[in-house]
Amino acid sequence: MNFDYTEEQTLLENMVTSFVRDDYDWDTRCSIVKTEEGWKEENWKKFAELGLLGVPFEEDHGGLGGEATDIMIVMEQFGKGLVVEPYMPSIILAGGLISKLGSADQKNSIIPEIISGDRRYVFAYAEPQSRFDLFDVKCSATLDGDNYIINGFKSVVFGAGMATHLIVSARTDGDQRSKSGITLFLVDIKSDGITLQNYPTIDEYRASEVVIENLTVSKENILGELGNSYEAIEEQVDLSTIAICSEAVGILQVLKDSTNDYCKNRKQFGQSISANQAIQHRLVDMMIEYEQAKSILYMAITADLSNTDERRKAASAAKARIGKAIKFVGENAIQLHGGMGVVDEYMISHFFKRATMIGILFGNVDFHMKRYTDLTQSNIQSINEDDGINLS
């Protein structure tokens, strides 16, 4: 048993760490989010050069064949730099769907283009009424000769403004909330029938509302089986959930460490505010929450993610527990920074905002607590007369 990285993983971590340190310092990051586009395409090219865009893809397609630990390593370091380039939406989520469901032809033509940075797919799944239910899909696709005609509305599609292509989930059969009848379509973002309404998010990322009107997609651009994509969507969202949990753990580390430093340096009543026990114990509790968050992430990363039930449990356990840690560490980081905590100018509020939005992404604490509870607490168990409760 060990929690060590392999030599390759250590190299990967060092590489991402130096990217964040050298190419993504705080001032650079601030200038990137202030641009019209809200990201820096050059950074994407740099990711391609560094091999980062290939981390989760199979070696057959030019990827690194990375696993959950490798993705965690990248996301954790990106979290520490609040990197806004759409790595998770494009590489982990959309890339994961293509790897999972793509035909041999689709994978051969698309994945190398993703890895080289020439194409960016993002997945348009959420709708105004769906909240966190991935099966709640109104957007419809109807057959018209050899094509499908898609109509619908997709909300808060992260990174759509930076994408070259979309994966759109649409209903080819069944009721609005049926798990069957959901089909995925690969479409060029410049296609007629797609209108993007781009906007910055509160945490300075970019998202779009996507209006789809009479979008024509040929049958060949169906990804996976007709009407049978829900389980793959759930799987890739679970894996992406673990990825953003890794990002969150990186952010929590910054929140905790920066708050520690701030409290040591900030002097009031002639001494560091960290000399006060009320503050010390708060900092200790933040550290404990951080460690617990990191531990549940490790639990998820080392779980058997190829087993459906284990994967669901791991993703929801991590998201629910880390969601709680985000609230505790985030809110206390702001509180202990005092006035400096609430201003835009100082970096701590930006980390807090990003962590909080991660808390919502793919389902908040309540959603994942309920999912985890339903997965783990539904069985009636028989009483074993020999057992007792013996803690001491």
Next chain:
Amino acid sequence: MDTAFSSEDLKFQSDVREFISNNYPKELKDSIGTKRKTGKELSRDDLMSWHKILGKHNGWSAPGWPKEYGGAEFSPTQKYIFEQECARAECQYIMPFGVNMVGPVIYTFGNDEQKAKHLPGILSGDIFWCQGYSEPGSGSDLASLKTSAVKEGDHYVVNGQKTWTTLAQHADWIFCLVRTNPDAEKPQQGISFLLIDMKTPGITVRPIKLMDGSHEVNETWFDNVKVPVENLIGQENMGWTYAKFLLAHERSGIAGVARSKKALERIKQIASAEMSYGEPLIQDPAFKSKIANAELELSSLEYTELRTLAKDSAGKGPGPESSLLKIKGTDIQQMVTELAMEAVGYYANPHLGTTLSNEYVGPDYATNLSGSYFNFRKASIYGGSNEIQRNIIAKMVLGL
């Protein structure tokens, strides 16, 4: 990253499981089970007979001790597996006072005579130890202790009072922190570590009843108790160093993850039998969400412990992180004892689960669960209160 056990570890796991299943006495299980349910005090035999069985098997009564002193010298992973298996089988836990506390002090700081005299009895379980640290005026501020030891010829004369002496009613020996230099510049500098035979004239043990009615702790009085100088551990006035060493040992393993896990399983069984809104309680969304929450906390803590263990295995040594394990471990124990009490509804009420004419009341599984809840308020107080643990982390980990 790999949380799978190696094939050697898996072999060890099955060896331990097999040993327990072949050697844990059925009578002991029954005796302890009945007493726990009816809130009766465990006898010395109940507490020690499993220890004695382990003591005859490759030093398994002392998992962490070096082989040199007769211990099992388990690797950190083996210790973890051993603890898990014992919890799984609901074995009586090994009294920590000899094995985890004074034993390591003796083999680390004691002289050859002391090692020869005391270690075998600790290992075999023939000698029962208790801990003389806290005093009425010295709880968290342990270094302010007043019990005095004055050297007169080849003896120390000890006077004073210790308190919260756990299971002193069974003890043969007590290890005590005593003040040998009242004039030292700092209170920590005048303390010595003495081993005292409980049969020495002048020692009085008085029970303290806890709020669940149990008799676990005592007051121990010393009235001109003569202790031979050869019972001093290490150097005079250096006791604080040994005491701190011991406290770090006390905190390791305090998380009790395996036992809390077992208790949660038990609560799920109880909640399957109990009804609420006409359905099994386990299906009540509010209740099952609380269990799920406790499980999540426990999973996190389990991985925190595994991470600490992995660090420990790599020879990086356990650090003040053990304070974290103590805080969260006891938090969860309290969460679990509360859930168990909550699960049985009204049947939390009967004290000890028997009527005045000694008939059982209510379902078997409900007996004394409220007692455990009340009893376990102690967990966040003993072993250095959770507030003191936070002070330790603030200073040693966060550098505040």
